[in-house]
Amino acid sequence: MSTQGTRTENSLNVIKRNGDVVCFDANKIRVAMSKAFIAVEGDQAAASTRIHELIAEFTQQIQSTFERRLPRGGLIHIEEVQDQVELTLMRAGEQKVARTYVLYREEHARLRAAREQGISKPHPSINVTYADQERRPLDLGRIETLVKEACTGLAEVESTKIIEYALRNLYDGVPVEEVSTALMMAARTLVEKEPNYTYVTARLLLDNLRREALSFLGLAQEATQGQMQDLYPQALAAYLDKGITLDQLDSKLGECFDIPRLGQALRADRDNQFTYLGLQTLYDRYFLHHKNTRYELPQLMFMRVAMGLALNEQAPTERAIEFYNLLSSFDYMASTPTLFNAGTKRSQLSSCYLTSVPDDLEGIYGAIRDNALLSKWAGGLGNDWTPVRALGSHIKGTNGKSQGVVPFLKVVNDTAVAVNQGGKRKGAVCAYLETWHLDIEEFLELRKNTGDDRRRTHDMNTANWVPDLFMQRVAEDKHWTLFSPSDCPDLHDLYGDAFRIRYEEYERQADQGQLSHFKRVKAQDLWRKMLSMLFETGHPWITFKDPCNLRSPQQHQGVVHSSNLCTEITLNTNAEEIAVCNLGSINLAQHINAQGQLDADKLKHNVRTAVRMLDNVIDINYYAVPQARLSNLKHRPVGLGIMGFQDALFKQNLAYASREAVDFADISMELLSFYAIEASSDLAAERGTYASFQGSLWDQGILPLDSIRLLQRARGHEYLQMDTQSRLDWSSLRAKVQQQGMRNSNVMAIAPTATISNICGVSQSIEPTYQNLYVKSNLSGEFTIVNPYLVHELKALGLWDEVMVNDLKYYDGSLQSIERIPAHLKQKYATAFEVEPRWLVEAASRRQKWIDQAQSLNLYIKGVSGKKLDVTYRMAWQLGLKTTYYLRALGATSVEKSTVNQGNLNAVAATSAPTSSSFALGEAAPVPQACSLDNPDCEACQ
Structure with a gap:
């Protein structure tokens, strides 16, 4: 027992609570009672005789x-002394003073207990209930640490304001997870005034994530972000053990890698890069969980994906670290299926599957079965339905008449709804039909809200697969003939001049009475209906068959019969092969340096790593159907893309609607194309060329830029206006490709x-800013989105205040x-509907010249008229685009105003429905029921 002070065996001594023994000091009793009297009587008690x-x-x-009691001296416990003080005060009739003293004792007892539990600064009245139902004082010290840590490195944020707001919503007995929620909600409310609060909110959300995961892994009840650099290596080992034990992670993750080395490579500080939307999305839909408990943290997820993609590498640990650094830095992000499934027991990593549906009952239902199996593991689907005979066509086996394509599409629609990818996201499919198919007019109406509901598909997507010949007939105001593919099956596999020659032959046969099942319409009337339905329902999208095929590197191996769910994939399909594409995107915003220039060296390095990761997907991937495996291993296509294009423009002080932005689209895509092709060729030198390389355009020294002349030759100069200038040394790259080959049939x-x-916190793909302030809704909830570049510029000008916030709300951002x-x-911060669509189309055309596949291009049109739609889509065709995606149409004057108070800033609600199924190419259009950009039911936006 330790001692303090001077004491003797014949004196009174006091045992303190920590075991120390000190001399009895009556003066300490006098001080304690003085404080109690002052608390009751006020400051005047100190001067009262x-x-x-x-x-x-x-x-x-x-x-x-x-x-x-102890005449010869002895030991007294401190509690006995305090008990005697209470008793003396009560006997003297000083009940109020005695009560104050009792409360003083209880408060100090509570503080001592809190300190023993590691609580540095307990709240005086609020206790927190933990998962084991134990109640402990709310640790204000930890809250201050958490919030200050969350605000570190962020300008214009105040930790005290967040704590103050949060404490107003806490109560005695509050569950521990609600403490973090209160802090997050407090920070969330401030996002519209300062965008940096989205990072604060995300960092506060991390506190809940760490508590949930670390507790499940048996490492800690809770931890601050500052402690995670030491905890992450332990967490990685425990996480891998747990995931393998639960049969969720591939056991090879625990066998093929140097786990301690990987643990040391984890960067805890990269948790701080997330916006609230990004981190909440990961938590809700991506992190591994067991019985609804997430045991995966952000850096663990990125390392899992990196390890999963490095399994077959000769130096897997080194490659995993390389892949991890690329992902966790947000310089590049793998596609959603890869993030979902890499490193797991069922590694379905591919994004898109394209199929052609044959014209027989067994084949049709086989294709629907394939849809279900592919969708189950998170693949988006594109189905080519052109081979299926039209309504009224003769069926030889039954001597009856066909019901056409539409009834089967109803089954496809319901299958997509039923197979929802394990609850992670909705199943999604797009049906494609060529414009000459006799069922095309009914196909156009599939998404209408009126008519026979048995012939409507409200949940699936549709797209027109349009031949160049049709567009030429529209331009020349000629007739167009619709056929059943049962009468002219070879049209499905023809394009360019071969299609034109054969199509005109069938028209002659129809004129001569050799074909009876056909229909002749004016091409402009059908085009008008296509645009009208696109405007009214958002479908079918308009995609172009001939440029997809004439510029395809793989035209020696077959025909591109459709695109995919999101219109960026253009791969061959047939009865034996289901085309597969593996996607990932370079974050262009991360490649603009501090001087506002595109960092070509960084881009080259990251593109090389990204292409390697994408190529690895092909060998590691789980294939739900054999036709997909056959196709993917034979051709090895990948699709490297970009995102954050609008952010990259902001960082360069460029407006989207500008010649400089179009030039940047050209320059940036040329660099990415050059480096991606070079990377695939170098991989071929290391690993071998893809099996069907011989005879491809690559093999012939025809790169994407060169393939433009093939399209021009077939279409004619009057119908193609593509820029063909270049800046890099493409001659040397052509020679390298012909010498080394290509590892991948398609690269971009x-x-x-x-x-x-959303995960990376940048603008989507090649999209312009939707609104500068709005509320985004998706499957993870509602999130305030504010343009940080705009806010920071307005602050510098002294224009950012409460009035400006309300003005932005009132004017829909x-x-x-x-x-x-x-x-x-x-001009710089014009929103999507304020940017003339020609700028979107021109920028897309500049990119298209470098891309061997296509791009998901949404078109935004305000004040829509039939003429404007006609001009925009003809421009897209004439500028050489392969595909277009959603039409985001906004009526000129009849859009319902969302209220400032309700915060429905992203609502585009129509005041009236379209009044007719079509409109003249020169007249104003009715207000559309357009697909909302942030509709949580639109899987293409997820």
Whole structure:
């Protein structure tokens, strides 16, 4: 036992709570009672002679009591002394003072207990209930540490304001997870005033994530972000053990890698890069869980994906670290299926599957079965339905008449709804039909809300697969003939001049009475209906058959019969092969340096690593159907794309609607194309060329830029206006490709990146800014989105205040009607509907010349008329685009205003439904029931 002070065996001594023994000191009793009297009587008690005398008398009584009890001295516990003080005050009739003293004792007892539990600064009245139902004082010290840590390195954020707001919503007995929720909600409310609060909110969300995961892994009840650099290596080992034990992770992850080395490579500070939307999305839909408990943390997820993609590498640990650094830095992000499944027991990593449906019952239902199996493991689907005979066609086996394509599409629609990818996201499919198919007019109406519901598909997507000949007939105001593929099956596999020659032959046969099952329409009437339905329902999308085929590197191996769910994939399909594509996207915003220049060296390094990762997917991938495996291993296509294009423009101080932005689209895509092709060729030198390389355009020294002349030759100069200038040394790359070959039949495709761009906190794909302030809704909830570049510029000008926030809300995130905004900022921060669609199309055309596949291009049109739609889509065709995606149409004057108070800033609600099924090419259009950009039911936006 330790001792303090001077004491003797014949003196009174006091045992303290920590075991120390000190001399009895009556003066400490006098001080404690003085504090109790002052608490009751006020400050005047300190100067009151009467109270001083009372305290002296009470102190002497207490000391005398112990001296009588222990005349020769001895030990007294501190609790006995305090008990005697209470008793003396009560006997003297000083009940209020005694009560104050009791409360003082209880408070100090609570503080001591809190300190023993590691609570540095307990709240005086709020206790927290933990998972084991134990109640402990709310640790204000930890909250201050958490919030200050969350605000570290962020400008214009205040930790005290967050704590103040949060404490107002806490109560005694609050569950521990609600403490973090209160802090997050407090930070969330401030996002619209300062965008950096989204990072604060995300970092506060991490506190819940760490508690959930670390507890499940048996490492800690909770931890701050500052402790994670030491905890992450332990967490990786425990996480791998747990995941393998639960039969969720591939056991090879525990066998093929140097786990301690990987643990040391984890960067805890990269947890701080997330926006709230990004991190909440990961938590809700990506992190591994067991019985609804997430045991995966952000850096663990990125390392899992990296390890899963490095399994077959000769130096797997080194490659896993390389892949991890690329992913966790947000320089590149793998597609959603890869993030879901890499490193797991069922590694279905591919994004897209394309199929052709044969014209027989067994084949049709086989294709629907394949859809279900592929969708189950998170693949998006594109189905080519052109071979299926039209309504009224003769069926030889039954001597009856066909019901056409539409009834089967109803089954496809319901299958997509039923197979929802394990609850992670909705099943999604797009049906394609060529414009000459006799069922095309009914196909156009599949998404209408009126008519026979048995012939409607409200949940699936549809797309027109349009031959160049049709577009030429529209331009020349000629007739167009619709056929059943049972009468002209070879049209399905023809394009360019061969299609034109054969199509015109069938028209002659129809004129001569050799074909009876056909229909002749004016090409412009059908085109008008296509645009009208696209405007009214958002479908079918318009995609172009001939440029997809004439510029395909793989035209020696077959025909591109459709694109995919999001219109960026253009791969061959047939009865034996289901085309597969593996996607990932370079974050262009991360490649703009501090001087506002595109960092070509960084881009080259990251593209090489990204192409290697994508190529690895092909060998590691789980294939739900054998036709997909056959196709993917034979051709090895990948689709490297970009995201954050709008952010990259902001960082360069460029407006989307500008010649400089179009040039940047050209320059950036040329660099990415050059490096991606070079990377695939170098991989071929290391690993071998893909099996069907011989005879391809690559083999002939025809690169994507060169293939433009093939399209021009077939279409004619009057119908193709593509820029063909280049800046890099393509001659040397052609020679390298012909010498070394290519590892991948296709290398590039720009996907929508809706979810992975949310994860990285940048603008989606090649999209312009939707609104500068709005509420985004998706499967993870509602999130305030504010343009941080705009806010920081307005703050620098002294224009960012409460009035500006309300003005932005009132004007749906637009600057154009706010008088005090300078004109140059109105141009730079114009929203999607304020950018003329020609700028979107021109930028897309510049990218398309470098891409061997296609791009998901949404078109935004405000004040729609039939003429504007006609001009926009003809421009897309004439500028050489292969595909287009959603039409986002906004009526000129009849859009319902969302209220500032409700916060429905992203609502585009129509005041009236379209009044007719078509409109003239020169007249104003009715207000559309367009697909909302942030509709949580639209899987293409997830």
